[in-house]
Amino acid sequence: MLRELHTNHLSFWLHLARCTSGTYWKLPRGVMVDTGIDGAAYNQVHCRADDEESIAEAAGYFGKRGLPWRVVSSGPASVTTVRGVEREPLYPIMSRDAVASEDAAVRADGLVVEVARTVDDVQEFVDCAADSFGYEPKLLEAICGPETVADERFQLYLGRSEGRVVAVAAGVSVPKDRTIGVYFVGVRPESRNRGFGRSVTARVIGDGAAGGAVTAVLQATPAGVPVYTGMGFAPVGDYLLWDFPHADPSHA
Template sequence: MNIVDRADESYFQAWRAFGRCAAGGAVRESSGLLCVSSGLPVAFMNLAFVTRPLSAPEDQIASAMAFFDSRREPFIVRIREGLDRASEAACERLGMPYSDTVPGMASTSMSVPAPPAGLDIRLVDSGPALHDFRAVISAGYEIPMAMVEAFVTADLTRAPEVESYVGYADGQPAASSTLAFGGRVAGIHNVATAQEFRKRGFGEAMTWHGIERGAAYGCDMAALQSSEMGQPIYARMGFRVVSPYRTFHRPGV
């Protein structure tokens, strides 16, 4: 598999795990369409991925709409740029216009610098650590704690292909990251920093920690999906955009 295909599969594999472990989650996959429900009423937490060109795009996208409608959940569709223009057109015809593109980035450099002074990174392997991890996610992404608790469950910390980490500074939970590994790819997710600890390099350090742990599991490549704010930081770390994911949404839903 080339870098793009490996980055794709890493993204899909992580969301399969997230959906499988979420309190009210569900995963449905068939013929190039992967639907992952978080059980939450938030569109960006419920995704339909086109994983390869669809044989009947309009019917299959409509089936994804029916799946999420049956669960009373808003959702978005993500399609890698250039993968399947017919599916993009089907989204538009079904009332799901294009909204934005998420940069999928990858790096084959697994050389990791030392973390900044004052950051103590620990594995999430207990109730207290899970609470601290959730607190950072809630603060960093400005998501209600109840939603984080439903999505980031104890089951996720026990998933064999997933590890999560909390970085502590001044004795307080300050930053977070999650590693989802498979196919020799270290997928990095949930990188967040509480507002009072920003501008200290902690988010970058948490990303490097996930990469280092991935290398220990035999990964020779790292992949992530970046926000607009994070993209310059990841570029400085050696990541490059390899798989832009186009997003289609349902207005008003």
């Protein structure tokens, strides 16, 4: 099952690269993803933590481009330091059954959840996500193009309360693995603790199940684990992360 969950996670990042007119390519033992977004989480090498060749290639590539970047690995867990950088807190992988009938009934009071259909909708998604995550909106504006709404396997969700987008989420469907992935869940600070994050997450799962997914997957921050546990998710593994926030050609 972990293979299918990893596939979904990587599919999200590959699609984000397509949306931002970025690029990605296979390495002998990994995958590189360049979205061009100026944030370490958005430019990645997916490989084993002890794959020095792939990590060196990423360091050289992103260093020359002046982009921060991240190593994403499922192991080995014994590796704690990569190129002098200490590992980030564990990034739990969680899953649960995708059940349409159950999730369709989950609604937070006053919240209307819809799918982004236009570039203007995507801009609203970006504005809410930036506020939710404490980003500058310009960091995410690279996704505000027609490519973002062109692929039905990649959906952005808007949760509106009194007409304003206050919660967001993204969903990625991988039909061959029958998985629905939940990503980018965010709620504006002043709208938290009202069940809005749970509601947009449930909508993603319900739509995925209606499309044939049998398993829902997400990657939770440590703070988010109790919320998702309450929704029936259970930890099945961890991603190991190393962030290189200041691209330095001397690391190449």
